[in-house]
Amino acid sequence: MKAVQFAEHGDADVIEYDEYPTPEPDDDEVLVDVKAGALNHLDVWTRRGLPGLDLEMPHVPGSDAAGVVAAVGADVSRFAPGDHVAVWSGIATGDDEFTRKGDPTLSRSFKVIGEHLPGVHSEYATLPAENLVPVPDDVPWETAAAAPLVFGTAWRMLVSRGDVTAGESVLVLGASGGVGHAAVQIADHAGAEVYATASSEEKLDYARDCGAAHVCNYEEERFATWIREETDGRGVDVVVDHVGEETWEDSLKCLAPGGRLLTCGATTGPNAETNVNRVFWSQLEIIGSTMATPGEAETVLELVWDGTFEPRIRETLPMSETGRAHELLENREGFGKVVVIPDSEL
Incomplete structure (x- = not known):
C-alpha cells in the first residue's frame, strides 16, 4: 500500500507518499480501508519534531481518518467488514486509576495516534476496535474524517x-x-x-x-x-x-x-x-483540557452525523499532495479543515 510518511523531522518537503508495509490486524484490532483523512496542527508539530517525542522512522502521520472495515481480529465483535467507521485517536496504553475511572485522557500512558503512535494517512490502517466510531452510511467521507479530533x-x-x-x-x-x-x-x-x-x-x-x-x-x-x-x-x-x-x-x-x-x-x-x-x-x-474520552467523542459525533454540527472543509487534496496540505495549515490559509484522499480513491 501507499502511505504518507517522513523519515526525518523538518519542513513540509520531508513528507513523501510512497510504498509502506500493509498492516494486518491483531486479535483486538480492525483493518480499515481508508477513504479520507484530515489534518490537524498536531500533524505539523509532529513533522517538525517535539521535545521528548522519539518516533520510529519512517513515521506515518495523521490522527483523523474514516473508511470501511476491511477485516477484523478474532476478538472483535463490535464491527464487521463493510461497516463505515471514523478514527478516534486518543488511547491509553496502560492501566491506572484514571483508566479504571473511565477517563483515559488523564492517564500518564495516554497517547495520540499519529503523534506518539503510527498514524492513519495511508491506504489502510489497523486500529484497536475501541478507537473506532460507527458512521452512518449516508455521512460523506470528508465529514467523517474531518470531525473527530476537533x-x-x-x-x-x-x-x-x-x-x-x-x-x-x-x-x-x-x-x-x-x-x-x-x-x-x-x-x-x-x-x-x-x-x-x-x-x-x-x-x-x-x-x-x-x-x-x-x-x-x-x-x-x-x-x-x-x-x-x-x-x-x-x-x-x-x-x-x-x-x-x-x-x-x-x-x-x-x-x-x-x-x-x-x-x-x-x-x-x-x-x-x-x-x-x-x-x-x-x-x-x-x-x-486534552482530547476527549471515547464516550464524549461519540456523543458529539452523533451531533455531527445528524447535521447539528458541520466540520467546514477548506480544501480537499490527494494524499500525494500532503506537503501542500501541511503548508495550508502553517500559512493559515482558509477556514476549517484540510482533507486528504488516498490517490487510489480518486
Whole structure:
C-alpha cells in the first residue's frame, strides 16, 4: 500500500507518499480501508519534531481518518467488514486509576495516534476496535474524517470541563481553525453569546455562519480592547484560547470576574506569562483540557452525523499532495479543515 510518511523531522518537503508495509490486524484490532483523512496542527508539530517525542522512522502521520472495515481480529465483535467507521485517536496504553475511572485522557500512558503512535494517512490502517466510531452510511467521507479530533476536543473543553451554559458569553480565539470553528458551533449550541476572532473578513463571515454573534479581526485591532468595548467593560464569562503565548495575557484581560479560561493547546508556544494578581483578585479559573474520552467523542459525533454540527472543509487534496496540505495549515490559509484522499480513491 501507499502511505504518507517522513523519515526525518523538518519542513513540509520531508513528507513523501510512497510504498509502506500493509498492516494486518491483531486479535483486538480492525483493518480499515481508508477513504479520507484530515489534518490537524498536531500533524505539523509532529513533522517538525517535539521535545521528548522519539518516533520510529519512517513515521506515518495523521490522527483523523474514516473508511470501511476491511477485516477484523478474532476478538472483535463490535464491527464487521463493510461497516463505515471514523478514527478516534486518543488511547491509553496502560492501566491506572484514571483508566479504571473511565477517563483515559488523564492517564500518564495516554497517547495520540499519529503523534506518539503510527498514524492513519495511508491506504489502510489497523486500529484497536475501541478507537473506532460507527458512521452512518449516508455521512460523506470528508465529514467523517474531518470531525473527530476537533469536535471531540472542543466538546470536552466547553461542555465537560468548561460547563458552558445558556446565557453565558464565550470568546473563541482563532475561530477559523479546526478546534476554533468547532468551539464556536458548540458554544452557540449551548445557548451562549459567542464572540470570535479571526484574521480576515472572509474568515469572520464563516465564523458568523458557524454561530458567532460578534467578530473581531485581530490583525486590525487588539481583541482585549475590543471585548471590553463590546461588553461595556464587563468582559466575557469564558475564553477559549488554544493559541498560547501570543494571546494568553490578553485572554485573561478579557475575562469578567469569576470567568474561566479554557485551553487545549498552545500553537504559538507554551511559555505564556500570567498576571497572578489578576487571577486571584478576579477569582478566575484556568482550565486545561486534552482530547476527549471515547464516550464524549461519540456523543458529539452523533451531533455531527445528524447535521447539528458541520466540520467546514477548506480544501480537499490527494494524499500525494500532503506537503501542500501541511503548508495550508502553517500559512493559515482558509477556514476549517484540510482533507486528504488516498490517490487510489480518486
